[in-house]
Amino acid sequence: GWFTPKALSPAGVEATIDDFARAAGLAQEAGYDGVEVMGSEGYLINQFLVSRTNKRTDEWGGSFSNRMRLPVEIVKRCRAAVRDDFIIIFRLSMLDLVEDGSDWSEVVALAQAIEDAGATIINTGIGWHEARVPTIATSVPRGGFAWVTEKLKPSVSLPLVATNRINTPEVAEAILASGKADLVSMARPLLADPEFVNKAAAGTPELINTCIACNQACLDHTFQMKRASCLVNPRAGYETELNYTPTLSPKTVAVVGSGPAGLACATVAAQRGHKVTLFDKSPFIGGQFNMAKQIPGKEEFFETIRYFKHHIDRLDKNLDLKLGIEVSAGDLTGFDKVVLATGVTPRSLKGMPGFDHPKVISYVDVLTRRKRVGSSVAIIGAGGIGFDVAEFLLHTADAHPAPPADAFSAPTLPQTDSFLNQWGINPDAMATRGGLLPSDRAGKAAATRKIYLLQRKKGKLGAGLGKTTGWIHRATLQQGGVEMIGGVKYDKVDDVGLHLTTKGGTPQILEVDTIVVCAGQLSETSLEKPLRERGITPFLIGGAHLAAELDAKRAIDQGSRLAAEIETASPEKVGELVAPLGMAGWLFQKFTERKANK
Known part of the structure; x- marks a missing residue:
């Protein structure tokens, strides 16, 4: 149930500081090289810093020197609890993006006090979660907040970390080369491609599966009590469950349609050792992503098309790409497996007077x-x-x-x-x-x-x-x-x-x-009937399987899961090829449905 919040008692403040220090000591004991103290994004430490949330009248509130005591004491006691060479990163909110947030003089004063308290590195925090300004979505420019980190550099001698919307090696390198920051931090790009750093180091950045900052399978999942994953990499969070093991019984596989579902299915199947032919009547791969990339705020969808193109090029021994070809059922009779990833067609207003008017x-x-x-x-x-x-x-x-x-x-x-x-x-x-x-x-x-x-x-x-x-x-x-x-x-x-x-x-x-x-x-399934008449039961995936709101997350996940087990999968059970909901996600779904029905 709900409860009335109350101010943390002075004893509670002291206990909280000691909890941070104890956690740092335990991390060192467990073998970690360092910890990061989360002092930004509007969490507890950040709330002590600003007058909009700190209404205290004791030694932990009032003047800024009092309001910043909590983070400074946390860093001091963490440092006292660990070795001198143990890394302590403090994530400092440099740009609150809320009314009555910190001003720049306070940001500088806090950074200098954190340095004196024994921190090793200062990371950049941008925006409270309550802020009505985008900070990590695709509409945010790449490296769009590195200028804030740069502004702090003359005021401290500690290494500074730039963050938010750094999703390619080129963006990261540009920030470092320009001197805006000493380090960069990434999170979602490593869900999209856990080999990001290795590919960059090998000089093959074009092979990186780039984070498109859509948040659909990572952050949105956390709000739905689901496991965090990634739209462009459905194995994220499922690495021990969704495996692309080499096949012991190679099949010839026809995939019709090179939208997200077809691309995922074709590349995973070819990667596993199947002989795949990927057809599309369009001269380009990408399907609906070619439209999505034109939407302001969705430009990054282009990167997924680019990634698949390079992936296909490297799989050329097992994947034959045939574009600009509209196949018939007869063209597909020689394959062991046929997958229809033919997408959708827009629903019309047929039945409404004037549905065919030139204005429509x-x-x-x-x-x-x-x-x-x-x-x-x-x-x-x-x-x-x-x-x-x-x-x-x-x-x-x-x-x-x-x-x-x-x-x-x-x-x-x-x-x-x-x-x-x-x-x-x-x-x-x-x-x-x-x-x-x-x-x-x-x-x-x-x-x-x-x-x-x-x-x-x-x-x-x-x-x-x-x-x-x-x-x-x-x-x-x-x-x-x-x-x-x-x-x-x-x-x-x-x-x-x-x-x-x-x-x-x-x-x-x-x-x-x-x-x-x-x-x-409406699902585009015109090939299904003539295929069945020839004794071929095709797999339907993506929009061809379910034409509700266009869902690239489901399409890529479904295509990948089918390819991971295409030798034994049943076309009649393709709807079961989805990431497991999990108990927490199931409970959240039921709670939401019950609330909606009240």
């Missing part, structure tokens, strides 16, 4: 620029795709059709200056408390068009978006003036625009130029 187009038409988009747009469907399309149209002034982009052309990545301006971060580094500009000075990019985002369901739009990124998408659209309307009934489309009924029963006409349908998808 699909999200595929928009993201491939096959059709023109006007200056006023209604988007039907506010799931992940609807939000993506709104984001794309909000930042894409060019409404003219264009040829499909080359899958291997990298999109333009977010730039630090524009990011800081968009989110109201003070580029003078904490001339204001918490590093935030007054809300009326935060920059807002001019919207390129008027956008309505609509859904049939009542309640908050985008409720199914990830916990760690959904709020960012909503905030970005609000910054751009996107009007979000839930609980609507779509009546018809005509030359005037979209006719609908609001949740209050009031008729309304949105006089828009374009209506973009993002109302779900």
